[in-house]
Amino acid sequence: MAEDIIRFRDDEPHEEPAVSLDAFLDQSNATAVRVEAGEDARRLIPFLDRLALIEVDFPRFRDGRGYSSARILREAGYKGELRASGDVLVDQMLFMRRCGFDSFAPDAPIDPDVLDAALNRYPYVYQTAADAAVPVWKLRHG
Amino acid sequence: MYRYDHYDQAIVDARVDEFRDQTARRLAGQMTEDQFKPLRLKNGLYLQLHAYMLRIAIPYGTLNSRQLRMLGHIARTYDRGYGHFTTRQNIQYHWIKLQDAPDILAELATVEMHAIQTSGESIRNISADQYAGAAADEICDPRPWAELIRQATTFHPEFSYLPRKFKIALIASPTDRAALRWHDLALRIVRNEAGEEGFEVFAGGGMGRTPFIAYPIRAFCPADQIFSYIQAVLRVWNSHARRDNIHKQRMKILVHDLGHEEFTRQVEEAFAHILTLGTDFPRAEYERIAAYFAPPPFETGLPDEIDRADPDFALWVDRQTAPHKAPGYAIVNISLKRVGGIGGDITAEQMEAVADLAERYSFDDIRVTHGQNLVLPHVRKQDLYAVWQALDAAGLADVNLDLVTDIIACPGLDYCSLANARSIPIAQKIAQRFADIDRQLELGELKIKISGCINACGHHHAGHIGILGVDRKGTENYQLLLGGSGAEDTSLGKITGPGFDEDGIVDAVEKTTDVYLRERQDGERFLDTYRRIGVEPFKEAIYG
Numbered sequence: 001m002a003e004d005i006i007r008f009r010d011d012e013p014h015e016e017p018a019v020s021l022d023a024f025l026d027q028s029n030a031t032a033v034r035v036e037a038g039e040d041a042r043r044l045i046p047f048l049d050r051l052a053l054i055e056v057d058f059p060r061f062r063d064g065r066g067y068s069s070a071r072i073l074r075e076a077g078y079k080g081e082l083r084a085s086g087d088v089l090v091d092q093m094l095f096m097r098r099c100g101f102d103s104f105a106p107d108a109p110i111d112p113d114v115l116d117a118a119l120n121r122y123p124y125v126y127q128t129a130a131d132a133a134v135p136v137w138k139l140r141h142g
Numbered sequence: 143m144y145r146y147d148h149y150d151q152a153i154v155d156a157r158v159d160e161f162r163d164q165t166a167r168r169l170a171g172q173m174t175e176d177q178f179k180p181l182r183l184k185n186g187l188y189l190q191l192h193a194y195m196l197r198i199a200i201p202y203g204t205l206n207s208r209q210l211r212m213l214g215h216i217a218r219t220y221d222r223g224y225g226h227f228t229t230r231q232n233i234q235y236h237w238i239k240l241q242d243a244p245d246i247l248a249e250l251a252t253v254e255m256h257a258i259q260t261s262g263e264s265i266r267n268i269s270a271d272q273y274a275g276a277a278a279d280e281i282c283d284p285r286p287w288a289e290l291i292r293q294a295t296t297f298h299p300e301f302s303y304l305p306r307k308f309k310i311a312l313i314a315s316p317t318d319r320a321a322l323r324w325h326d327l328a329l330r331i332v333r334n335e336a337g338e339e340g341f342e343v344f345a346g347g348g349m350g351r352t353p354f355i356a357y358p359i360r361a362f363c364p365a366d367q368i369f370s371y372i373q374a375v376l377r378v379w380n381s382h383a384r385r386d387n388i389h390k391q392r393m394k395i396l397v398h399d400l401g402h403e404e405f406t407r408q409v410e411e412a413f414a415h416i417l418t419l420g421t422d423f424p425r426a427e428y429e430r431i432a433a434y435f436a437p438p439p440f441e442t443g444l445p446d447e448i449d450r451a452d453p454d455f456a457l458w459v460d461r462q463t464a465p466h467k468a469p470g471y472a473i474v475n476i477s478l479k480r481v482g483g484i485g486g487d488i489t490a491e492q493m494e495a496v497a498d499l500a501e502r503y504s505f506d507d508i509r510v511t512h513g514q515n516l517v518l519p520h521v522r523k524q525d526l527y528a529v530w531q532a533l534d535a536a537g538l539a540d541v542n543l544d545l546v547t548d549i550i551a552c553p554g555l556d557y558c559s560l561a562n563a564r565s566i567p568i569a570q571k572i573a574q575r576f577a578d579i580d581r582q583l584e585l586g587e588l589k590i591k592i593s594g595c596i597n598a599c600g601h602h603h604a605g606h607i608g609i610l611g612v613d614r615k616g617t618e619n620y621q622l623l624l625g626g627s628g629a630e631d632t633s634l635g636k637i638t639g640p641g642f643d644e645d646g647i648v649d650a651v652e653k654t655t656d657v658y659l660r661e662r663q664d665g666e667r668f669l670d671t672y673r674r675i676g677v678e679p680f681k682e683a684i685y686g
Contacts, residue, residue: 038385040381061303063385064301064380065381065385067303067380068380091164094299095297095299095303096299099300121159121160123156129300136149136293137423140427140430
């Protein structure tokens, strides 16, 4: 399983299996948690400093709730691994990266060349997001 | 108007490259149709009954002549010589081949145009008042804010896989020419007591099978915070909307289910948080954009008199022109609603004729209206006769703005795979029945809107007279609605009773207008009379 994970982090992959959000909130010594689509990521905010891995599930690639979950977690200061799992496809991964995902566990393999092209295609972005990209308005005004 | 700098151009060029790659992967079988569909929709490409339809964005309905000529070129090269302007100020072509789409997008990019987010579950092209920058009653030109919001919402990483489509409209006048409160998010620029500009915000409007008029959720959002506010609205909806039933996923359903007070409370909570993130564009960026929309160099000392010696010209002037903020100028409305034609359709040659006129007489500025007509916003009154003659030669001098033959109709079963009934032939039959211009003027302002299914692309809920085509046991059947409005007096039309067949609905419309002519009091429009006397006298005439 671990070899199918695409990571954009330098640290070692976290080995502990992720527990469900409810299980985590019940017995909160776990360090990895899985957030399903429709679950409120804000419930994790009090515990972010003890988490090493948050997995956000995409049941269908068109279900975009996970993008907001990722933004909410990064905006709250979460620095650990943020993994998108499930129906994760190459054409959505640029936006996932911009929302703060730095690891991917796709159901089906991703062609690395297509991914590389997709992540590097756009030279500029219009908005600030969870990544380091500088928005065009800032480039325009220095 | 706004011009791309090298940043805007690089982003649009990358989009063409991306879609070319995606289309090639689809054609090579490396992607399923299910996976490809949302990608092509975000580039405006629908699969319809006979071919692909490509919808091209016309941001806030503003075009220059070079762009309009390009739209003519696309019509001639890739389609059947014509295009169709839509109720959201875009243009669409109905006979497109998938393999041509990347080339079309590449051609559009050369004139600073694209098809980004014109379809699919995304933040759609923002629409605005077609008289922006010209209207005598506006408090400012809304287009700089529209352009800022366009950039802020283009490829927004969090909000590109939304529960459903999301439509924004923006105006800056008390008069609503943009069907404001029928949008998911409706923004009206206002001034507060301190004289500062900001936005009055309405949310949760929409037509479709469950129509709602947008609720007021904020009386005043400071202008520089509007992007934070929009993101707050989107985050609440994206996080909490249903995802199990496509018919229940528009934001209007969430606003209704939560109640607009609770929805507003959640938006305010998210807004307070997002404001702290520093995502709003700085004032300097607004000013950079606004400089592109500086008023054109209007001449002063121009005469206001118009030579009305030619009665056909005088008729056209009275109906098709509107007051301009600059003395000596007028706003010209070009009808795309010729009786017997298809509303909103325009040929490549007509596009070129309008482009020529805009270049010569209107500071190179053309607008598309939500009523599917065109506007030359800045014409010297002394040039009106020459403009009228040229429009007449191009088959574009019809007189019917806001009259009974100025009908909005969706493409319907003639093109659309969702439709249950034809719309265009019904519009044509009604227009032919009322073709006599004296009769149209006698009836005055009367907006008929026709949809071929409950998705309501023809805005039947907002028609003074609305018509909804349904499928009744395998035959087309048309329901009649009365009393809707898409203007500042927004209201939802009500179904009168059992539906009609194709000829029956035309008769029912005529009987409806007969009741109006009989019952109206001084100065009343059809809608005013309907509101005063109610539906019963109309039902008696139609069904009695």
